[in-house]
Amino acid sequence: MALRRALHAKGLRYRVCAHPLPDLRRKIDIVFRPARVAVEVHGCFWHGCPEHHRRPSANSQYWQDKLARNMNRDRQTRQQLEQAGWLLITVWEHDDVEIAAERITGAVRARRP
Numbered sequence: 001m002a003l004r005r006a007l008h009a010k011g012l013r014y015r016v017c018a019h020p021l022p023d024l025r026r027k028i029d030i031v032f033r034p035a036r037v038a039v040e041v042h043g044c045f046w047h048g049c050p051e052h053h054r055r056p057s058a059n060s061q062y063w064q065d066k067l068a069r070n071m072n073r074d075r076q077t078r079q080q081l082e083q084a085g086w087l088l089i090t091v092w093e094h095d096d097v098e099i100a101a102e103r104i105t106g107a108v109r110a111r112r113p
Contacts, residue, residue, distance in 0.1 A: 002097045003030070003041060003091060003097050003100055003101060004030065006098060006100075006101035007030070007101050007104060007105065010101060012032070012104075012105060012108055014030050014039075015030070015031040015032075015033065016029070016030060016031075017029065018033075020033070020036075020038050020081065020084075020086060021080065021081070021084055021086075024077070024080055024081070026073070026077055028040060028077075028081075028088075029041045032108045034112060034113055035107075035108045035109075035111040035112045036085055036087065036111060037086065037087045037089065037104070037107050037108050037111055038081055038086055038087070038088045038089070039088075039089045039090075039091060039104055040074070040077075040088065040089070040090050040091070041091045041092075041093065042074070042090055042091070042092050042093065043093050044092060044093055044094060046067070046070055047067075047070055047071065047074060047092075048067050048070070048071050049092055049093075049094070051092075051094070052094060055067075074090075087107055089103065089104055089107060091104075
């Protein structure tokens with residue numbers, strides 16, 4: 001929500017939890033359709049953050065498999081969007097909101113038709 005507020009304050013309008021491509025069976029957190037920019041906000045635990053992820057000790061095989069599936073799905077999503085001409089920006093939950101908003105704003109404004 002903080003990132004969405006920061007983007008809105010910068011004058012950007014977007015879709016939330018939208019399908020950027022009709023055949024993509026995944027929803028993207030924030031979508032700027034005319035600019036073809038998609039933003040995914042990843043949680044450190046659920047998406048295997050290289051800085052903060054810690055594997056649980058209980059039921060470790062289940063979590064290892066679950067996180068591997070999540071990370072594989074993230075890679076597939078990026079590949080499908082990039083092949084269709086979209087820019088996918090990943091923001092981690094620990095990222096500074098203002099810095100992330102500036103990065104997204106720059107990308108959207110640069111890619112607007």
